[in-house]
Amino acid sequence: MATTKLRKQGSSIVVTIPASEAKKLDMNTEYFVKTDEHGNISLIPKLENPFINAEPGEFYEPDVWADMKPVGKEVW
Template identity: 70%
Template sequence: MSIAKLRKQGSLCPVVLTILVSEAKKLDMTTEYIVKTDDHGTITLIPKVDNLFKNAEPGEYY
């Protein structure tokens, strides 16, 4: 476990979460992530995937 810091960046005030390289080594730097937060302050990064049903045939996922 390590400590991460939040900071504002630029005039539009996006928030940046800085994670140590040792903690981020399991993350793919070319992947976009969906950010989910809960009421307790937990931040979850979920890899964004393309629409899995986009090219599906009717009844394929039943």
Template identity: 80%
Template sequence: MSTTKLRKQGSSIVVTIPAAEAKNLDMDREYIVKTDKHGTITLIPQLENPFKNAEKGEFYEEDEWAEMKPVGKEIW
């Protein structure tokens, strides 16, 4: 287990990750940083937006329930 310290750099806080601990991290990738109430820091790889290059209506799905009439007590 390695240790590190936080330091202030301008308006940011920097955490240095020892190289031995970062061997599975992609240096060219952006990460989302989350901290919880206990101070645990989690790095989540940022995913590319799957809708970025989509054509209009490409992910549209028709309403399958539009023609179905309510039966029984679905509507009070």
């Protein structure tokens, strides 16, 4: 397991990732950075908008529950 340290650069904190650990990372991809409550840092690839070339209504799903009436203690 490789190790690294944080360092301050201007108003940012920098984490260097050893090349041996970054083999599957794309240098041309922009990443979201998420830190959880335990201090784990996740890099999440930023995807392009999958709906950019979608036709209007292409991802429409009919509401199959619209005609269903509550039969018990459901909140209406």
